[in-house]
Amino acid sequence: MGERPSDGDIACVVDASGLFCPMPIARLSAALKELSPGAIVELISTDPGTPGDLTAFCKAARHTLIATRVEPERFTAWVQKKERTT
Amino acid sequence: MTDSDVTATKARALDAATKVDKKPVRAIGLLSGGLDSMLAHAVIRAQGIEVRAVNFYTGLCIVETQRRLGRRRRDGSIPANEALGAAANLEMEMEFIDISGPDYLHLITHPRYGYGANANPCVDCRIFMFKKAKALMEAWGASFVFTGEVLGQRPKSQRRDTLRIVERDSGLTGRLVRPLSAKLLEPTIPELEGLLDRERLFDFRGRSRASQMALAKELGLTDYPQPAGGCCYLTDESFGRRFHDLMARRPERNLAEEEVLLLAMGRHFRLGEVKLIVARNETESVAFRRFIGGRHAVEAIGVNGPLALVEGAPDEEARRWISAIVARYGQGRVQARVRVEWRDVTGAVELREVAPHDDEAVLASLRI
Ligand code: SF4
Numbered sequence: 001m002g003e004r005p006s007d008g009d010i011a012c013v014v015d016a017s018g019l020f021c022p023m024p025i026a027r028l029s030a031a032l033k034e035l036s037p038g039a040i041v042e043l044i045s046t047d048p049g050t051p052g053d054l055t056a057f058c059k060a061a062r063h064t065l066i067a068t069r070v071e072p073e074r075f076t077a078w079v080q081k082k083e084r085t086t
Numbered sequence: 087m088t089d090s091d092v093t094a095t096k097a098r099a100l101d102a103a104t105k106v107d108k109k110p111v112r113a114i115g116l117l118s119g120g121l122d123s124m125l126a127h128a129v130i131r132a133q134g135i136e137v138r139a140v141n142f143y144t145g146l147c148i149v150e151t152q153r154r155l156g157r158r159r160r161d162g163s164i165p166a167n168e169a170l171g172a173a174a175n176l177e178m179e180m181e182f183i184d185i186s187g188p189d190y191l192h193l194i195t196h197p198r199y200g201y202g203a204n205a206n207p208c209v210d211c212r213i214f215m216f217k218k219a220k221a222l223m224e225a226w227g228a229s230f231v232f233t234g235e236v237l238g239q240r241p242k243s244q245r246r247d248t249l250r251i252v253e254r255d256s257g258l259t260g261r262l263v264r265p266l267s268a269k270l271l272e273p274t275i276p277e278l279e280g281l282l283d284r285e286r287l288f289d290f291r292g293r294s295r296a297s298q299m300a301l302a303k304e305l306g307l308t309d310y311p312q313p314a315g316g317c318c319y320l321t322d323e324s325f326g327r328r329f330h331d332l333m334a335r336r337p338e339r340n341l342a343e344e345e346v347l348l349l350a351m352g353r354h355f356r357l358g359e360v361k362l363i364v365a366r367n368e369t370e371s372v373a374f375r376r377f378i379g380g381r382h383a384v385e386a387i388g389v390n391g392p393l394a395l396v397e398g399a400p401d402e403e404a405r406r407w408i409s410a411i412v413a414r415y416g417q418g419r420v421q422a423r424v425r426v427e428w429r430d431v432t433g434a435v436e437l438r439e440v441a442p443h444d445d446e447a448v449l450a451s452l453r454i
Contacts, residue, residue, distance in 0.1 A: 020150045020151075020153045020154045021147065021149050021150045021153050021165075021167050022141070022143055022147070022150070022167055022169075022170070022182050023143075023150075025167070025170065025182070026143065026182035026184065029181065029182065047153050048153060048156070048164050049149070049153050049164040049165065049166065049167070052164060052166055053166075053167050053170050055174075056166075056167070056170040056171050056173065056174035057170055057173075057174070059174040059177065060170065060173035060174040060176070060177060060178060060179055060180060061173075061179040061180075062177075062179075
């Protein structure tokens with residue numbers, strides 16, 4: 001995994017604090033849908049299961065998990081939307 | 087659609103099948119995360135069909151509440167979202183469709199086809215989901231919807247007649263494919279149209295998972311969840327008891343979203359028309375605070391103990407019982423007397439001193 005992208009590279013922030021499975025991923029997925037390929041979304045979650053869900057989600061949808069930050073009560077991740085496959 | 091409409095549609099479909107159509111064939115798949123739905127997706131994709139996998143969020147998900155309350159599995163791990171895990175194993179994108187809210191709550195309190203073993207109105211629930219899937223199918227230009235249902239696997243919702251009812255009432259007659267049992271069911275429109283090769287579908291039936299496990303092996307699917315569990319509170323026995331207890335006292339059968347959360351938490355006791363809900367731990371006590379409005383709040387003071395909520399209008403005798411029960415679940419249970427504070431719906435505060443309840447058999451008889 002790489003570095004946290006700079007603020008200017010983040011297209012959108014999904015703050016899912018206080019929401020639990022599957023909502024953080026559902027909100028992230030909805031946000032990515034609206035963006036162009038290659039766009040980066042910052043996800044903030046307080047659900048302890050989000051790291052595992054996010055790994056599965058990125059593997060399934062082929063998005064790139066660029067970086068994560070784990071704090072005691074909060075998890076932040078930066079996800080880059082997959083490039084068009086067709 | 088009537089049966090004769092279906093026959094006509096199928097006949098037209100057969101005619102159409104003779105023409106060459108180069109458009110990609112698309113389908114909407116319902117991915118619950120269990121082995122059967124994974125297999126159904128693998129089988130349909132193996133026929134070159136473009137699949138959009140969806141998972142319905144009902145707001146009654148066990149994993150969601152477990153995570154909210156910080157619960158862990160027996161092995162210490164965080165409860166996982168099985169549908170996401172399945173999508174990852176299949177390496178396919180999956181969409182969550184949020185169907186939670188008043189319409190879904192109305193469905194579970196007024197099911198046309200009744201309940202399964204607990205509070206699960208699976209037939210109505212599936213009709214509701216499949217109607218949404220049908221709308222997605224039409225919007226996406228897909229030809230059919232499919233699920234991992236297996237004929238005879240569940241006593242009520244997967245009987246032949248019920249499968250037909252679900253197909254009919256969701257408006258998907260002829261366009262709802264169950265790939266794992268397809269050969270035991272009437273050919274569907276995509277099969278008749280030649281979009282789907284019936285010979286490459288299956289004839290699984292009943293509760294045994296042997297055929298599914300053999301197929302999983304053949305398809306190289308090794309990582310799938312065990313059948314136990316599921317993610318729906320409505321199939322949970324104790325949730326079901328609490329749900330029916332509540333509905334039995336509510337002729338209008340209405341249910342608010344917050345009540346669903348409360349049905350899933352704490353220890354529940356029934357004392358006539360009064361209900362007592364005692365938090366099981368610190369996390370639940372914290373979660374209970376947001377439900378205090380409209381309820382009496384009771385907790386021991388001077389010792390650690392759970393927050394309890396009381397619904398209804400407790401008389402003096404009920405207040406004594408409740409105070410003793412609340413005292414029993416805190417650290418004061420070993421003391422001769424415990425002070426208990428009542429904060430009434432009106433905001434009035436009352437202090438009581440009681441001996442903690444010590445008759446487990448009586449307590450058990452009051453449990454919902
Ligand atoms: S188990 Fe729950 S989510 Fe599944 S069909 Fe039954 S009621 Fe609906």
